[in-house]
Amino acid sequence: MAFYKDHYQVIIIGGGLAGMACALQLQAKGVSDILILEKHNLPGGLATSYVRNGVEMEATLHEMMSIGPKEDRLKVGQFFDEMGVDIDWLRVPEAYRFVETEKGIDITLHSGFKKMAHEIEKKYPGWGRKVYDFMNLCNRVYDSMNYLSTHQMGKLKMLKEHPDFVRTLGYTAQQVLDTYHFPEDVQDILKAYWIYVGNPTDTLPFTIFAFLLADYFRGGSYVARGFSHEMSMKMERKVEEQGAQFEFCQEVTKILVKDGRVYGVRTKRGDEIHCDYVVSGAYPNRVYSQMIEPASEVPEGAIKVINAKKLSVCPVSVMMVLDGTPEELGIHDYNIFSTNNMHMDELWANSKTLGPYHYLTSICLNLANPDCCPQGLTQFSITALPLVNAFEGVKEEDYFALKRQLAREMIGTYEKTTGIVIHDKIREIEVETPVTVSHYVGAWKGSIYGYAHDMQDHVVARLQTADSERFIRGLQFAGAHGISGDGMGPQITNGRAAAKGILDSLKEEK
Amino acid sequence: MSGIKVKGFFQDVTGVNRIVKAREESFKEASSVNSQTDPVRALADAIHPDRQVFTVTKVYEASPTARTFRFEPENGHIAPFQCGQYVNFYLTIGSSKVTRAYSISSAPYQARGEKPFFEITIRRNRPYFVPDWFFESVKEGSKVTAALPFSQFYYEPLRDSDHIMALAGGSGITPFASMAKEIAYESTHDDAPYQTLKNVDLTILYGSVKHTDIVCGDQIEEARKQAPDQIHVVHVMSDDPEWEGEKGFVTREIMEKYSTPDMTYFFCGPLPMFNMVKKNLTEMGVPEKRFRHDAIAQPSNVKMIPGFPEDQVGKTYQLTVMRGIQKDVIPAKADEPVAVALERAAIPVDTHCRAGECGFCRSQLLKGSIFVSPLGDGRREMDKEMGWFHACSSYPTSDLTIKIPII
16 A cells, blocks of 8 residues: 655655645645645644534634735735635734733734824824834834845945845844833833734844734734634645645654755654655754754754754633623723733743743634624633743643643733633633643644744844754754744744745755 | 833844854753653543554343443453444455444443443344344454444533433444443442433333344343432333333324423434324424434435436446556446445455444545445535545546545
8 A cells, every 4th residue: 555655856844834825836836746744634723713512713823924904915925825725814903902911011913013003192192203214213123124035135236225224133122122112011011012023022033023013903813713724734735836845743753864965754654755855843952962863964053053043932722602791791901911010030030830821812703703603702822921841841640730721810910900800701621831832733842932042042143054954955944943933923923934945046056 | 323222232133143042051950861751642542542453252132132241351441431332343254355433332430440341232123234143153262353432422521411312223323322321320429430321311112023022122121220310221112012111203292291391302313213203303393403313324225315427327437446546447336436446355444333423434536436325424614625435435437546545
């Protein structure tokens, strides 16, 4: 019985967003002999959904970035359009509400630089103009970043044409923010998204912070009407229509290497399949420490890289279906960031524990997608993004109790901060932890956020040195561990970058 | 030149050199020892293990027509589970490869410690494919392949009332046998590995035909004696003249009689009883969130499935099955789920709940038409729209081409 051909041009490990984007990009450039092997029985990795008692529940933090409205598509939106992946996008109504109890901050910001600056001006008279300037700086960095990630340019020309990008490269988000001398409250409000890039602002590169702020406030964010699963399913269908073989329930355990070059993979069920190129959705940590066969083919440089890199944050998410409409429950905001304080040191220390967590983000999906639930119900989640370390010592017997404790604390904190009562309205509840992520998608230590964006691993430095970090010929990586880092939007970029790597080698080898 | 000034021109424009250098330095200084491990994956694997081999170490009577089978793991490890969850067996019976799920009837604490085990209890009151095999072929010393635990049918303190009414019919008692044993143990042992059910009150309303049909009666009675304040058992006999307790079906009157305010109702049993209980709860004004039920297997009599196209009964279609580039053509009866056709042809298919809910047997319809049972249709909206179906609860209504995972 033969389930596979003897040989494929490209094997992609993992049918997540990055793996599928890689396949689409390759197909667009004429490479069609592709096999995708996915561990789970669904496409999309974490961009999926599940059904509990007849109600479909979103599995992710689920905002898609860099989409933009139809008439002004941003990078990722353009890619989907060009690839013919037709997704029913719904625009998220506001950027966020930010609630900080220590200083009593409570403000809601919408996308659009003018609009959000105006909203800040209303509460902090005299500062709207400066916020607007700051957002425009972020936007210039955003444009430069998008341009330069796909174009080579000399240093002098870069300085001339992208001065703000160049001049802020060497600084942290905090250092650049400080030059604006904002009042503390305004700074705190602007920092609310910090957790979405998983690093405190005093070690977070400004480039990344600016990119994130501009992306959210310029284009707004989007969700698919049919949940993240719609995006994943439509990508998968397109990839298959264009001739790729896509197999579910196939975990790749080994990447076969000879004389410094990949030649195939082996799956958990024992199939050995040969190919010219491998794109790994598995983290470099897993690949270099466990998957390369023989292990003697792992270069020392690769080990040094995985030992030097720090993992970013991981999710603890309480996902609920609540009895009652958002209105009946008193939930008026799609997204609330809430915290008792904005002292980065303290929040960062808190994120290294097993809770109770202080910095929470809540999402009410109904407010972006009113049809996400049967009538009279609300889909609601509360998420903390801690570091994985504290989870490494959890015992299996204690795991269920820990999940419940975390959920109870997070619900309690949310209720206390917002005054909205939900604990007695729970109809369905699931608690997602790094262990959940590890089980379903196999991500290293359950990390959804790839490697920490800090000044030792700056995204632009990653781009500059990418070539010298291809340790094994024919092996590319595509996932949150890629250069662009975490988030569903960046996964599309990471997947395309992996495709570009293969296309470049194909050209060279010709 | 316009633009921001952070610390001064020279300092600003040389940032790129600094970040590249910082990155290179961090790699240079890093250890070159290849020793990374992933304890989170180890924990995930311990909680969700793959299929394992188990040895049957005890078989004993659970009623005149039911037997309890005890299983011990060859590798010494059983994943933590919660009362109400099931174990999925992977069996070869004759020329068929089949999977079957059975609720665990032993308690979670019994799967910890030095000699961990779990038990299932099967009733065979009439000849039936898989129960027959268990009764005839599984003895002490037999080895079977199984995976556990699965399902969301368990007490969730974040959601459920700590006053539970268990509504059981026939062999649907097994999840509640597990629950009763665990309550008894937790409430009498401060060092119990789990404390989830310590303070839970459990009232079991158990419907049988005759008292000789009661499954796990002794096991539950033993638990009740240990925690008489927490566990209450009410048997209801539908056709037993000798019985002196409650008689008839599990009616609204009986349910109301034993209910206390704000209970969570758990149901496990056959489809007709499910329909009755659901109706009773609605009439009693019990909110939907207070009703939890186990997956209810698709009835083998398709006439019980609402909307089943009756003209299909007796027809056989051609089923083309794609697994990767492998193509097999097999027959498929119109009144059997697609999964059964695969099992008869010994094509492995990973069914679990066999109720349409859990999605393990999610498959792709490439050509042809199917009837999907509306009982427990657990598909995602996009799956419905894009032609994906659950093989355990979908019936062919034409020749079909499908794609399933390679197992």
